[in-house]
Amino acid sequence: MLRLTWVQPEDLVAHELRQARQDGREPSAIEARWKAAGGGAAPVRAGASAQPASRYLRLLAEDLLDELADLPGPAAEREPTELPRIKALCPDWPTGLLLPGVGPAHHDRTAQRQPDRRSPEHGPVHGRAASETPTGTTPVGTPSLGTPPADAPPAFAATVCDETTGDGSTCATPAGHGPASDRSAPGRSAPGGAAAPGPLALEAAWLGRAVGCLLGKPVEKLPLDGIRQLARSTGNWPLAAYFTARGVPADLLAAHPWNRRSAATSLAENIDGMPEDDDLDHPLLNLLLLGRHGKAFRTADLARLWLDELPAGRAFTAERIAYRNLLAGIEPPHTARHRNPFREWIGALIRADVHGWTNPGDPAAAAEQAHRDAVLSHTANGVYAAMFTAATIAAAATGSLDVHACLRVGRSVVPSGSRLADALDHAVGTAAAHADFDEVVDALHARYSAAYHWVHAIPNTALVAAALTHADGDFTGSICRAVSGGWDTDSDGATAGSIAGLLAGTPAALPDRWTAPLKNRLATSVTGFDGIGFDTLAHLTHLEATRP
Known part of the structure; x- marks a missing residue:
């Protein structure tokens, strides 16, 4: 049946x-x-x-x-979905670009950082051991920035040159952009004057997203206590490595079985490349969206793209309802409301990264782009979570702000009277007040678990903000804290990893124990992307970030 x-x-x-x-x-x-x-x-x-x-x-x-x-x-007045009303309720809505050395003083990396937190339970904030030497994953021979990589999907191979040269001729390498060894340099300027992050920074962001997702996949849906017991049973608590089944007692696995869809591809002993996940499928779809329609896309353009490129079986919760509504002839944004109780869940948030990556230093534009995407399937706090994420990433893409400043920028696009705004403020404050992150997690679960489903955007967005705050933006610390906090573990790990990876600035800054098992290979059902490398995805993202 x-x-x-x-x-x-x-x-x-x-x-x-x-x-x-x-x-x-x-x-x-x-x-x-x-x-x-x-x-x-x-x-x-x-x-x-x-x-x-x-x-x-x-x-x-x-x-x-x-x-x-x-x-x-009563929530409709303080938690609207329409963009003009959202902006009216955001007194600190960002204006202008966040340019290095030009923005407000409290945004700069030199601003006071959170205190270093060390405890027997969670160790140093910075998760990489002193003896560990990270290595990059960029293969030799990466194409120059002006041309689509050899493994780029056909949609990009057919359109990128038109956007770069204007006449469909072979794209030349832009001045100042050499071979792969130069890819850590800031990229060409994005429209509006902000420098786009270089492809290495974007590769670190893509890798970070994949690693964080992969870390959380085997324990998705498990209760918090089950996650803690499984990790402790193998000596992996505080969480510091991929989960493993080796050494886990049989009775514990019977009580808390791994996620049945993910265990075969996401436990440490069987990782062989990055397996498919909707947390990566949707960013791929948004790359296609920008490649076909540019940043001025309409919500209807995304709806058509889903129908053309997203297999129905790879859409979940609010996205599946919106997909069904589209097939029933319901037009956006009504697709988000009609018989859709998941409209404030996490689905729009996991689609937001590309909007931040392609609007460096322009959090308002990133948030507005994320809004046009999100309203296909979400309303109110579900939309705000996507806007928050996109704006935070746009701030991180400047390369000049620390994680705390980036989170403040993200908070500025969330209506001040909304439940998400309250949750973010509480999460960041709680993370700053406790040295032991387990205490932070316990406080969040006490506040939200009884009222909200484990996939709802409010508790999960709060957890991501708390993890990034407590880890001070460190990559390993951020993804491990996000996943160890439970709820939607793969999505939370993915978002934390994307932000922390972008802040790290290069794949070489990410520990090899995380990135090497991915083998620079991503599996997906999205046409033309299966088996693509993260270096190629970074190249394609950079092209969209710098497209006029």
Whole structure:
């Protein structure tokens, strides 16, 4: 029996009841009707209940989803989705570019950093051992910056030269950009005058995203206590390396089994390249989006791209609902609201990195670009999480701001009265107040686990901000803290790794124990990208960041 996840009406009702309470809507009367008819609770971890509902209960579920959507709620005023209203509620909305040496004093890397945190539980902030020598992963013979790499998808090979030369002729290497050995230098200027990060910095960001995702994959969906027990059983706590099944007692694995989809490709003993994950698929799709439509893309352009290039089975939660809505003839942005209780979950956040990478020093443009993307499937805090991430990355892409300044820039695009703003402020403050990150995590779980699903954007975005703050932006410290905090472990690790990798500035700054198993190879269902190298992805991203 096929039980397609994340779309069964009988499974969506309980999720929408929870969402209604989070919005301040009063769903008690509708909930009573649902329970009286035999309706149950939402699956705790899975995307679908084990047994289908009766035809009557399914029809009732569809009606109740529509009734719940019509309930009035006070959150709509302080948590709007429309961009003009969002900006009106952001008193510190960024204006102008964050240029090195020109921005506000508190943005500069010379600003006071967070105190170094050392404890028996979590060790030094900087996660690389003194004896460990990181090595880069850039292969010899990387193409020059003006030409699409040999393994670039056809969409890029066909369009990049038109954008670079204007006439479709063979692209020449731009002045000042030599072979791979020079790729650590800042790239060409992005539109508006800010220098784009060089391809090495972007490669570190792509690698960081992949490594953080891979670290979190085997423990995705596990409860916090299970993650801690599994890591401790192999001497890997505080978390400092990929998870392994070697040495884990059988009874512990029976109580807390690895993620069944990921264990075969993401445990230390069997990693062979970067396996497919939606946390990487969506950034790839957004590269295609920019390659075809540029930064002025419309939400409808992304919708068409999904239908053309995203296999339906590789879309999850809010994205799967939006996909279904598109097939039903519903137009964006209504695709985000129609029978979609996952509209404030983490899906839009995991799509945001490319918008930050391609708008270096321009967090407002990055946030606006992320907004046009996010509203296809998300509303309110789900959208803000994407905007926060894009703006934070745009700030990090300047190469002149520390992680704390970058997080402040990201916070400036989140409406001040929203739940996400409150969660970010609390997370950063809690991380700064505790030396032991386990105490930070325990405080976050005490605050959010009872009210929010483990995939919701609010607790997960807060955890990422706390991890980056507590680790002071160090790569190993950031990804290990993000994953050790539980909830959506692969997505949180991916976002923390992307930001910390970009701040590191080069793949050589990332410990070899993390990057070597990836073998500069990414698996994906996105057409034309399967097997692509992270160096090539960096090159393609740099082309989009510098496209006029």
